[in-house]
Amino acid sequence: MSAMRLRRFGTFAGGIVLPDSKDATLGAPIVPIGPLTRLRVPLAPTEAEPARPLVEPGQAVSHGQRIAQASDARQVDVFAPLAGRVAGIGECLLPGPEGTWRSSPAIELVELDSVGRIEELSCHYTWQSADEYSIRLRIAEGGVCTCRPPVSALGGWIERALAASVETLIADITENTPFVTADHRLLAERGSEVIRGLAILARAVGARNVMLAVDHRRTGAYRAAVGPARLYGIEPIALPHKYPIGAEAMIVKVLTRREIPPGGTAMDVGVAVTDAATCWLTYRWVACGEPPTARVVTLSGPALHRPGNYLVPFGAEIEELLALAGLDAQAWGVCGPAMSGQLATAGAVTGPGGNAVLGLHPQQAGPPTQCIRCGWCSENCPARLNVAALNDDFELNRPTQAARRGVLACVGCGICSYLCPARLPLSRRVALLKRAIRQGQSRSRDARDAAQKH
Amino acid sequence: MHETPHRNTETKITAAAPAGMFGPFLRAPEASRDIFRVIFVAACGPAVAGVVFFGWRALVICALSVLGCVATESLYYRVTRTPALLGRSHAALTGLLLALTLPPFVPWYVPLAAAVFAILVGKALFGGVGHFLWQPALVGRLAATVLFAPPLLARPLLDRPAWPVLAQNRILLGDVTRVDRSARYRGWRGTVARSPADAVARPRPRAFLRQLSLPGAKPPDSIATVLRHMPPAWDLICGAHGGGIGETSTIVIIVAGLYLACRNYVHAYLPGMIILAAAVTVAVAPVRSADGQAWQWLPVAAEGLDVGFVYVAYHLTCGELMLAAFFLATEMTSRPVTLPAQVVFGAICGAGAILLRLYLAFPIPAYAAVLMANTLTPLLDSAVRPRVLGRRRWQRTTDTKHQA
Numbered sequence: 042m043s044a045m046r047l048r049r050f051g052t053f054a055g056g057i058v059l060p061d062s063k064d065a066t067l068g069a070p071i072v073p074i075g076p077l078t079r080l081r082v083p084l085a086p087t088e089a090e091p092a093r094p095l096v097e098p099g100q101a102v103s104h105g106q107r108i109a110q111a112s113d114a115r116q117v118d119v120f121a122p123l124a125g126r127v128a129g130i131g132e133c134l135l136p137g138p139e140g141t142w143r144s145s146p147a148i149e150l151v152e153l154d155s156v157g158r159i160e161e162l163s164c165h166y167t168w169q170s171a172d173e174y175s176i177r178l179r180i181a182e183g184g185v186c187t188c189r190p191p192v193s194a195l196g197g198w199i200e201r202a203l204a205a206s207v208e209t210l211i212a213d214i215t216e217n218t219p220f221v222t223a224d225h226r227l228l229a230e231r232g233s234e235v236i237r238g239l240a241i242l243a244r245a246v247g248a249r250n251v252m253l254a255v256d257h258r259r260t261g262a263y264r265a266a267v268g269p270a271r272l273y274g275i276e277p278i279a280l281p282h283k284y285p286i287g288a289e290a291m292i293v294k295v296l297t298r299r300e301i302p303p304g305g306t307a308m309d310v311g312v313a314v315t316d317a318a319t320c321w322l323t324y325r326w327v328a329c330g331e332p333p334t335a336r337v338v339t340l341s342g343p344a345l346h347r348p349g350n351y352l353v354p355f356g357a358e359i360e361e362l363l364a365l366a367g368l369d370a371q372a373w374g375v376c377g378p379a380m381s382g383q384l385a386t387a388g389a390v391t392g393p394g395g396n397a398v399l400g401l402h403p404q405q406a407g408p409p410t411q412c413i414r415c416g417w418c419s420e421n422c423p424a425r426l427n428v429a430a431l432n433d434d435f436e437l438n439r440p441t442q443a444a445r446r447g448v449l450a451c452v453g454c455g456i457c458s459y460l461c462p463a464r465l466p467l468s469r470r471v472a473l474l475k476r477a478i479r480q481g482q483s484r485s486r487d488a489r490d491a492a493q494k495h
Numbered sequence: 496m497h498e499t500p501h502r503n504t505e506t507k508i509t510a511a512a513p514a515g516m517f518g519p520f521l522r523a524p525e526a527s528r529d530i531f532r533v534i535f536v537a538a539c540g541p542a543v544a545g546v547v548f549f550g551w552r553a554l555v556i557c558a559l560s561v562l563g564c565v566a567t568e569s570l571y572y573r574v575t576r577t578p579a580l581l582g583r584s585h586a587a588l589t590g591l592l593l594a595l596t597l598p599p600f601v602p603w604y605v606p607l608a609a610a611v612f613a614i615l616v617g618k619a620l621f622g623g624v625g626h627f628l629w630q631p632a633l634v635g636r637l638a639a640t641v642l643f644a645p646p647l648l649a650r651p652l653l654d655r656p657a658w659p660v661l662a663q664n665r666i667l668l669g670d671v672t673r674v675d676r677s678a679r680y681r682g683w684r685g686t687v688a689r690s691p692a693d694a695v696a697r698p699r700p701r702a703f704l705r706q707l708s709l710p711g712a713k714p715p716d717s718i719a720t721v722l723r724h725m726p727p728a729w730d731l732i733c734g735a736h737g738g739g740i741g742e743t744s745t746i747v748i749i750v751a752g753l754y755l756a757c758r759n760y761v762h763a764y765l766p767g768m769i770i771l772a773a774a775v776t777v778a779v780a781p782v783r784s785a786d787g788q789a790w791q792w793l794p795v796a797a798e799g800l801d802v803g804f805v806y807v808a809y810h811l812t813c814g815e816l817m818l819a820a821f822f823l824a825t826e827m828t829s830r831p832v833t834l835p836a837q838v839v840f841g842a843i844c845g846a847g848a849i850l851l852r853l854y855l856a857f858p859i860p861a862y863a864a865v866l867m868a869n870t871l872t873p874l875l876d877s878a879v880r881p882r883v884l885g886r887r888r889w890q891r892t893t894d895t896k897h898q899a
């Protein structure tokens with residue numbers, strides 16, 4: 042009957058059902074963001090060395106012009122998101138790992154054109170008949186990044202996938218955190234492009250199984266778009282909406298029954314995970330030759346007056362976006378999903394990895410008190426960690442003990458903090474433990490390397 | 496802003512910690528205080544049943560115990576100048592649970608003394624909620640058992656300790672200490688107390704059951720003979736038999752406990768496991784057979800399953816086991832945190848309660864079993880863990896693969 046026949050899959054232990062809170066933007070079509078006064082286009086969208094600028098201050102640039110050249114294979118070229126004039130080289134902040142802000146040099150553009158609608162481009166590269174090698178070359182030329190954090194160059198991502206002989210490619214469009222609808226709208230409106238982008242990625246990484254995982258509550262919106270998926274050997278799958286099914290470790294476990302070892306990534310078990318935004322940008326670049334300069338960002342939350350799904354050029358300042366969307370005074374601007382995002386600061390800009398900017402009312406919760414051992418954190422932790430014991434390890438400063446408990450398996454979902462009746466900032470403490478362990482490991486590795494040299 | 500740990504937090508983990516506010520920016524609405532308040536309200540169910548069957552004295556003991564706990568806690572905080580982190584809600588809950596375990600006829604100073612012990616020894620010495628090892632209400636109950644002689648905790652009647660319950664025509668308002676010693680007992684509903692007495696006294700039902708196994712007692716002919724002396728099952732289920740204020744009404748305890756399970760404050764596995772382990776132990780543990788010498792294993796099957804099941808059901812409902820299973824063993828701090836450890840903990844509580852009841856003449860077997868299991872909690876928490884995602888089941892070592 043329907044064009045989209047969906048295989049249904051099981052679930053995982055732990056996790057909770059979060060309030061959906063997407064009504065404001067679920068049906069809102071993607072529209073260009075209003076006039077921007079300034080862009081600070083990051084020269085280091087990924088964590089590698091920044092790209093070298095190709096433009097001088099005062100120079101006029103056109104939309105899509107290459108304005109910086111990567112000097113490192115792990116970095117990407119940067120293109121002008123809008124026509125305008127270069128004001129100079131400055132700084133900007135991008136979200137980094139574990140809630141940090143990463144500073145990156147940025148090209149400041151002023152006197153900007155307005156943001157245009159998404160153009161209907163025709164495909165002029167016959168990727169279906171091209172061989173894998175030339176597809177990979179073409180991807181590596183463009184400035185496409187993986188849009189799922191951690192952001193990295195797509196060329197490097199494909200190389201890592203090839204090195205790990207990835208068999209399964211999963212496009213995760215479940216998007217089950219509250220408020221965020223960017224990938225949902227992208228798949229609903231530009232589904233055929235997303236599907237083709239996924240097919241291109243599957244060719245590039247040589248994956249035999251390609252899955253498109255969507256939320257079972259929203260399959261109706263994807264019918265028209267996803268119908269042709271089977272033509273490309275892509276299997277659409279409806280997943281339950283328990284949070285955090287979109288986390289890499291969970292979706293890999295549910296779809297392939299493989300468990301990622303603590304501290305590892307999906308590629309360690311032969312799986313690559315991507316999202317709708319990456320597929321879309323890949324298609325636009327590979328098939329149509331449009332460089333990646335903008336992505337869909339959901340502006341939403343109870344403290345925003347004009348929520349919606351906006352096409353936002355890279356380098357738009359978060360503060361300006363929040364002002365355009367009408368943020369309440371005293372409210373918080375949050376970069377990223379409400380469960381794992383971070384508070385926006387001055388100088389923060391949008392990059393490939395940011396799918397949402399939210400306006401939330403500040404929490405009224407009092408200060409944290411002591412753990413009452415209710416056990417909700419451990420009961421609902423999708424990584425099956427005893428978070429209360431990890432909290433003790435944090436308070437007593439025992440990172441080694443925490444590592445023995447398997448803290449590196451944490452997927453960073455934030456459920457423990459969300460539920461804790463004592464209001465302890467558990468997910469942050471767990472993140473700090475992980476950081477301390479990683480630093481200790483890299484220190485001991487350095488010491489070992491140094492010892493081997495002598 | 497988020498970081499105000501109450502214990503010493505060493506600087507190494509937090510050193511150079513990234514500044515800024517972190518997610519999640521949403522929080523579930525329930526706070527610690529709400530949990531204690533809701534459990535308090537649920538524990539009022541058995542308390543009300545106690546007032547119905549034991550009269551105004553039960554109410555006075557509940558009030559004294561709650562006030563004693565709250566006052567002791569306030570005083571402790573005043574003297575040691577520790578900020579009271581969780582208000583008085585936990586102290587009030589401890590007081591109410593303590594009152595539920597006490598007999599309804601004790602003099603006024605017993606609940607007060609037990610409350611002081613519960614808060615000072617059971618809770619404050621360990622550092623309060625989240626740190627104590629033994630359920631404080633049970634520490635108070637144990638102190639009462641040790642400090643006060645049997646006449647205060649069980650009334651002697653003729654030669655045996657006997658426990659009064661208000662007669663049918665005196666419920667709610669009668670005085671449980673005015674006992675009618677001559678009334679012929681034909682089940683609670685068939686017994687009317689004669690003026691000026693308000694209550695009828697009977698041995699606790701579990702005293703009959705103990706004849707089957709305690710050394711020294713004259714062994715009865717058969718399990719069926721013992722069961723014939725027991726009060727009707729309906730009395731045990733609704734609570735019209737002698738016992739602690741909140742111990743007797745099985746049905747009210749179960750309803751209140753299920754409410755807590757629905758709110759997720761109690762994991763249904765824990766009381767379920769306690770009851771299951773207790774039932775299995777009763778069914779298997781040996782009793783003395785009629786000739787008084789040989790031990791009869793598997794009493795559930797000894798005289799036919801119909802007798803056997805009644806025997807098991809009487810054991811489950813006749814004492815403090817239900818209250819311990821739903822309200823005392825489930826106390827959050829003193830039970831293990833993770834679910835598998837809780838299941839083992841429940842098995843120890845249930846089996847221990849029955850073994851203590853059958854083979855030791857100990858006055859509070861189920862509470863003693865819970866205290867014993869509490870002692871093992873830290874061990875259980877580190878020994879029985881859920882399998883961490885991506886690890887093999889018994890893998891203990893530090894993960895070796897760390898880098899992408």
Ligand code: SF4
Binds near residue numbers: 426452457468
């Ligand atoms: S410990 Fe990590 S995986 Fe577990 S609930 Fe907390 S944030 Fe989620």
Ligand code: SF4
Binds near residue numbers: 411412414461
């Ligand atoms: S949720 Fe909070 S209070 Fe409950 S056990 Fe975990 S850390 Fe303790």
